[in-house]
Amino acid sequence: MRLWDFHNHQSGKDCTLYNLAEPTLPISSPCSLGIHPWDLDIHWEEKLSQIQTASKSSDQVFAIGEAGFDRIKGPDISLQKGAFYAQARWARALGIPLILHCVKGHDLLLEYLKSEKNPPAIIWHGWNQKPDLAKQLLSFPVYFSFGKHLHQENSNAAKWLAACPMDRIFFETDDSGLEIDSIYQAASLILRLPVEKLAEQAVFNWNTISKRKI
Numbered sequence: 081m082r083l084w085d086f087h088n089h090q091s092g093k094d095c096t097l098y099n100l101a102e103p104t105l106p107i108s109s110p111c112s113l114g115i116h117p118w119d120l121d122i123h124w125e126e127k128l129s130q131i132q133t134a135s136k137s138s139d140q141v142f143a144i145g146e147a148g149f150d151r152i153k154g155p156d157i158s159l160q161k162g163a164f165y166a167q168a169r170w171a172r173a174l175g176i177p178l179i180l181h182c183v184k185g186h187d188l189l190l191e192y193l194k195s196e197k198n199p200p201a202i203i204w205h206g207w208n209q210k211p212d213l214a215k216q217l218l219s220f221p222v223y224f225s226f227g228k229h230l231h232q233e234n235s236n237a238a239k240w241l242a243a244c245p246m247d248r249i250f251f252e253t254d255d256s257g258l259e260i261d262s263i264y265q266a267a268s269l270i271l272r273l274p275v276e277k278l279a280e281q282a283v284f285n286w287n288t289i290s291k292r293k294i
């Protein structure tokens with residue numbers, strides 16, 4: 081059974097969207113490529129054009145990201161907004177999702193979503209926010225990727241997974257060092273559904289929102 085890991089920082093694993101830090105060619109396995117808010121500086125447009133070249137020439141770039149907002153560790157908000165909006169536009173142009181990193185930036189995401197008629201599919205990775213915040217996002221093409229927080233009973237992640245529409249869910253290990261099986265297992269206990277069903281659902285969800293199919 082293929083258990084896809086939709087966001088991970090470890091290369092060389094099967095069925096994994098590896099988050100590539102630099103757009104070095106050739107790209108021969110599935111990855112996401114983008115500018116993390118922590119890595120932003122005034123030269124971000126140069127880096128974006130390298131990302132555009134790489135993601136146009138390789139269909140192994142399955143998503144743009146992680147990109148987004150970070151009020152704790154990120155630079156000036158106007159810089160973050162500029163880089164995020166441009167990356168979102170590029171994801172939309174390619175017809176692939178954007179993997180979102182968002183720390184204390186829920187309002188910035190909402191501001192973007194309300195201002196943009198044609199946003200890409202946005203996968204909020206490492207979701208562990210209150211279910212009420214998630215509900216505000218359901219009228220937009222926003223998806224939720226669940227990871228290590230599912231192992232904590234009563235975490236916000238576990239609560240939202242139990243209520244989240246099934247067509248909005250993904251799973252990931254990120255930099256936790258956990259095996260993806262353990263995340264699907266935890267989700268299976270929360271939802272009382274077999275791991276196989278969740279694996280199928282996540283792949284179906286991906287193939288519904290992305291031109292680059294897995």
Ligand SMILES: [Zn+2]
Nearest residue numbers: 099146254255
């Ligand atoms: Zn990450």
